[in-house]
Amino acid sequence: IDPQQRLLLEVASEALENAGIPSQSLRHTQTGVYVGASITEYGYHASADLPSVDAWSNAGGALSIIANRLSYFLDLRGPSMTVDTACSSSLVALHLACQSLRMQDCGLAIVAGVNLLMSPAVFRGFDQSGALSPTGACHSFDADADGSVRGEGCGAVVLKRLSDAVRDGDPVLAVVRGSAVNQDGRSNGLLAPNPAAQMAVLRAAYANAGVAAHDVDYIETHGTGT
Known part of the structure; x- marks a missing residue:
């Protein structure tokens, strides 16, 4: 099976353990x-x-099964989905989980992101598109920026409605005040960032959270803008 599935099983178990x-x-x-x-x-x-492909190959490599494998292993009955929006996938997964909690679709959500680098063919595609840094270093928002550097890893968090977490005596590490998602639409190119759309999604996120931009003390960003 895809090693991403196995890694997710391990990290999700650690997240639940950490949550008690x-x-x-x-x-x-x-x-x-x-x-x-x-x-x-x-x-x-x-x-x-081709001769090594068997009845389990499709399930072992399907993106959808990455989430479904965890639901199957833990015998969970709530929504189970793998979200692919390229570099923003894990954040969009978090956004959807928060919506499901607010809509009572689930009482608890395991949210994760996973990425492993296993194919030189994918590296070749990024390199041919000019996306990779020839120096092998990121210089985000710097005049010396010359491309991105790919990375791998897996992370997971456990979400509950705040009232439920307080009721159950869970350790609350953070509160998700709000989130927003949009798409660039037609811009300079299919993969090119659209500054107007980025500003719009930021304003939507602030509005959803009920937070003024000047009250935000810490920001994490993604240099290519997806």
């Missing part, structure tokens, strides 16, 4: 799983040798 929630207590509950993932590079390897 026994995984067996979630069996048959409306617990949602929302995972951000993009290119399944494992598929390049799995399909390279």
Whole structure:
């Protein structure tokens, strides 16, 4: 199976442990799983040798199964989906999880992002498009910026409605005040960022959170703008 599936099982279990929630207590509950993932590079390897493809190859390499595998393993009955919006996948997964919690679609949500670099073919595609830094270093918002550098990893968080977390005595590490998602529409190119759309989604997120821009003390950004 795709190593991303295996890594997610491990990291999600660690997240539940950190939250003080026994995984067996979630069996048959409306617990949602929302995972951000993009290119399944494992598929390049799995399909390279046609005679080795078997009945489990499709499920072992499908993006959808990354989330579904966790729901299956923990016997969860809530929404389960893998979200692919390229570099913003995990944040959009978080946005959808928050919406589901507010709409009562689930009582608890496991949100994760996973990315592993396994195929030189994908690197080749990024390189041919001019996206990769020839110096192998990111210089975001710098005059010396010459491209991006790919990375890999996996992270997971456990979300609950704040009132439920307080009721259950859960350790609350942070509160998601608001979020927003949009799309660039037609801009300078399919993969080119649209500054107007970016400003619009920021304003929407501030409005959704009920927070003024001047009250924000810390910002994390993504240099290519997706």
